[in-house]
């Protein structure tokens with residue numbers, strides 16, 4: 001099958017909390033993007049992002065819990081095969097683009113290789129772009145401390161620097177210099193709260209001819225990403241006391257320093273809809289109050305992704321906090337996801 005008849009795939013990756021979902025929420029609303037199918041991969045079964053990508057709910061497929069670059073590459077094959085079946089049955093006649101949003105720890109190289117080498121998929125899909133979001137506030141820290149972040153930058157066709165509204169101009173400049181040193185052929189764009197032109201993001205990159213070289217280099221870079229990484233989901237039986245919860249979370253993030261990489265939650269604090277909580281390293285972004293629940297089950301759930309932290313310590317800290325500060329006991333249930 002010629003390239004004209006294949007569906008282009010854009011892989012959107014970027015370190016934990018760097019703004020992948022925010023970017024997609026914005027660009028998928030733009031003209032010409034209605035014909036895009038989205039495959040979302042998240043750690044754990046508490047997938048949030050696919051609910052938040054409301055524009056595309058009906059064309060969005062949530063890949064199973066785990067990281068699409070390793071444990072669930074079969075899920076990726078399965079997700080793309082499902083999509084293909086739908087296109088072939090005419091149910092998805094209008095799909096002209098596919099976006100894969102990876103987890104924040106994914107190495108994009110194996111994902112790209114899966115598509116390029118799978119006996120069936122390679123005839124129906126091709127990789128058009130690898131877009132990598134980089135957080136202007138935490139980007140340098142991640143490049144220096146998290147090997148996955150470097151692997152992502154190495155493979156990027158387009159680097160999107162997010163959160164420049166929160167960083168100083170000289171910090172952004174230093175980040176850009178470092179990114180260009182790692183991957184000189186990638187385009188660099190900025191996007192505050194996902195404000196980027198879809199036409200630019202989804203246009204094939206000029207330097208795409210060099211992509212495979214970079215991918216080989218990236219896949220040879222060191223270390224499996226699951227090393228020292230753990231992820232837990234905590235659910236609560238009753239609505240949360242928002243003030244007490246905020247205090248506990250701040251204390252926990254302070255105590256665990258840089259080792260808690262990401263916190264995400266959909267929290268019942270007694271209102272009609274939940275609060276969406278987003279924490280990246282030490283930064284808790286302003287929470288979003290949703291008018292209604294995007295899920296059938298109205299239960300608070302919180303996901304932590306950490307390096308070198310024993311999941312039991314999180315639970316112990318929560319129990320100790322509830323006792324010490326005499327907060328009404330709200331039984332947390334923890335599930336270790338990774």
Ligand SMILES: Nc1nc2c(ncn2[C@@H]2O[C@H](COP(=O)(O)OP(=O)(O)OP(=O)(O)O)[C@@H](O)[C@H]2O)c(=O)[nH]1
Nearest residue numbers: 016017018019020021022104162163192193278285
């Ligand atoms: N101030 C500011 N906040 C942003 C910007 N982009 C994203 N955020 C916030 O950063 C937090 C994380 O954004 P997400 O889009 O969920 O990040 P993600 O990369 O999809 O996260 P994971 O899927 O968990 O890796 C959210 O609270 C966003 O509102 C930005 O440009 N400026």
